[in-house]
Amino acid sequence: MPSLRDYRDRISSVKSTRKITSAMKMVAAAKLKKAQDAAERAQPYSNSMAEMMARVAGGVTLTPSSPKLLIGSGNDQNHLLIVMTSDRGLCGGFNGNLIRFAKIKTKQLLKEGKNVQLITIGRKARDILKRDHADLIIKSFTGIGGKDKINFNDVNEISGYMLGLFEEGQFDVCHLVYNEFKSVLSQPPQIQQLIPFSLPTVNNEIKSEDGLKSPYTFEPEEEALLAELLPKNISMQIFRALLDSAAGEQAARMTAMDNATRNAGEMIDDLSLQYNRARQAYITKELIEIISGAEAV
Amino acid sequence: MSNKTFQFELVSPAEKLISEPARYVSVPGSEGEFGVLPGHSSLMSSLKPGVVTFKNADNGHEDIFVAGGFADVTADNVTILAEEAISVAALDKADLEKELSQLQSDLKLAEGTADKKRFDLKIEVVKAKLHAAA
Incomplete structure (x- = not known):
């Protein structure tokens, strides 16, 4: 049977754990607010970009000489998956779920006889995927957005690397796997096709909204403009996913830490109860000893 | 000079930098610099690194350096997407x-x-x- 001292030690250790988890929860809540703000601020750019893409694409007829990013390389043998997780843990099932999702997708592609390559973003994706698929990982990016802010230059580095590979013909199809920030409670894994890019079909809607009659002039002409827009758009998609993922990470951590704090509270209650019982039993035992000692005299 | 204005927006990936009515904007297009007045015909252009100058409703003007990007011009709207934008005064x-x-x-x-x-x-x-x- 544990002594009273053991109980006291355990209670104080759980108490300090609770302090840490509740502090982490509050930090995560503050960071979540920031991350959400950042995601919101990026919205206008991404909206305008989508609008422009739709407008330009509306004027382009696809031919085999169209940008490869749009029509693909005419092949779908080689796949590239970009798996995006956080750098840090302690955020519940946030990374685990995503990586499981990515693994299923990888296995499925491999089963179909495709070649799969992986790019990981975030330390967790690298560390966990290395166990099963070390041979598939071609590049890992870590420390992006580690200092609270996600820098667009970092994103350009990722997309630049990826586009370089595409130009060399290293892969035909590229998907981005990330956690979408739906709400504080739900960040489901999401898969999005980056290459070839599927154009949004909001084209006509936008035009009628503006009530425009005059046709657009494009400088340079549509095709060249599209070729410039497409890589930027890929950067933007990755950027948006990073922001989503960052907000999701903080939300997941907040929820996880909230649960941990609550569990620690319950544990403290249980332990205090046990401690009080043990103390009572000890006192009773001593009393009995004293009384029976006194009776014996 | 007429009092007509159009909505001018300068957007970077991280945030919306400027959104206000303007009288005139000069844009460093990749095929030559062009000026935009209200009622400009619809135009879409990529940009080369250069200076965007805009005149707001009070005739105050501001110069902003952009490191490339895109401009979307309609009769009553100019949207500039720039990956990097910084006020010329801050250079x-x-x-x-x-x-x-x-x-x-x-x-x-x-x-x-x-x-x-x-x-x-x-x-x-x-x-x-x-x-x-x-």
Whole structure:
């Protein structure tokens, strides 16, 4: 049977754990607010970009000489998956779920006889995927957005690397796997096709909204403009996913830490109860000893 | 001069930098600089590194350096998407010159065409900045 001292030690250790988890929860809540703000601020750019893409694409007829990013390389043998997780843990099932999702997708592609390559973003994706698929990982990016802010230059580095590979013909199809920030409670894994890019079909809607009659002039002409827009758009998609993922990470951590704090509270209650019982039993035992000692005299 | 204005927006990936009515905007298009007045015909253009000048409703004007991007012009709207945008007043000539010489020495060390191309692009941007600051 544990002594009273053991109980006291355990209670104080759980108490300090609770302090840490509740502090982490509050930090995560503050960071979540920031991350959400950042995601919101990026919205206008991404909206305008989508609008422009739709407008330009509306004027382009696809031919085999169209940008490869749009029509693909005419092949779908080689796949590239970009798996995006956080750098840090302690955020519940946030990374685990995503990586499981990515693994299923990888296995499925491999089963179909495709070649799969992986790019990981975030330390967790690298560390966990290395166990099963070390041979598939071609590049890992870590420390992006580690200092609270996600820098667009970092994103350009990722997309630049990826586009370089595409130009060399290293892969035909590229998907981005990330956690979408739906709400504080739900960040489901999401898969999005980056290459070839599927154009949004909001084209006509936008035009009628503006009530425009005059046709657009494009400088340079549509095709060249599209070729410039497409890589930027890929950067933007990755950027948006990073922001989503960052907000999701903080939300997941907040929820996880909230649960941990609550569990620690319950544990403290249980332990205090046990401690009080043990103390009572000890006192009773001593009393009995004293009384029976006194009776014996 | 008429009092007509149009909505001018300058957006970077991180945030919306400017959104206000403007009388006139001059844009460094990739095929030549162009000015936009209200009622301009619809135009979409990519940008080269250079200075965007806009005149707001009170005739105050502001110069903003953009390192490339896209402009979407309609009769009553101008939207500029720029990856990097900085007010010309905030450009520091001495810093830029330092950066330029640094980049030029980096370029000499660069290996591979892809690397060289990247540095060339950076140098071009810094040169455009210097030009804007002058």
